[in-house]
Amino acid sequence: DGGITQSPKYLFRKEGQNVTLSCEQNLNHDAMYWYRQDPGQGLRLIYYSQIVNDFQKGDIAEGYSVSREKKESFPLTVTSAQKNPTAFYLCASSISPLAGAHSYEQYFGPGTRLTVT
């Protein structure tokens, strides 16, 4: 089955610790994205990557870091600098606009719920 996997589903960490969330896709998509979903705020873009070894900050990148060493993988690290890290994190992928695609619909993973205490 083609799709996006995120692991783990639930993650608990102590304040002050960095934590890395996994995202893997087998859809052969060039573009990948990380969003944070908070109640009543919709999805807010943290980082995105249009191609391997390249990524850009989204609207709320502070306190987060990413890497894109492989096309299939786009891990997100929540650092201790993120002031309010407890949230639901969604990873997505799409055909890249760089490919000239007209419609950039995104495919989403099941999400990781991170709780920091």
Add this chain to the structure above:
Amino acid sequence: AQSVSQHNHHVILSEAASLELGCNYSYGGTVNLFWYVQYPGQHLQLLLKYFSGDPLVKGIKGFEAEFIKSKFSFNLRKPSVQWSDTAEYFCAVNGGFKTIFGAGTRLFVKA
């Protein structure tokens, strides 16, 4: 700045009632428009999309949306809702590399 506004945060309907969820966007160029749905316990998934052509687009499960360029709107409609339509609905706009999502509308359909 680009933005998406969804008019209702919570909607409660009885089965067979008609549904219209409002969405307005602010973007100064050619856009692709989407409605995504998140059913309880499931992945966020595409409901329907518009990028050109007929402004009335049809999606899965009997949903449709109309793009009105002059009003910067992309409202979602369904003539008769079912209990299984209970979900959170997100309007989204893409004009390039980034997609902007609205805050979401939680729909609860009473059986």
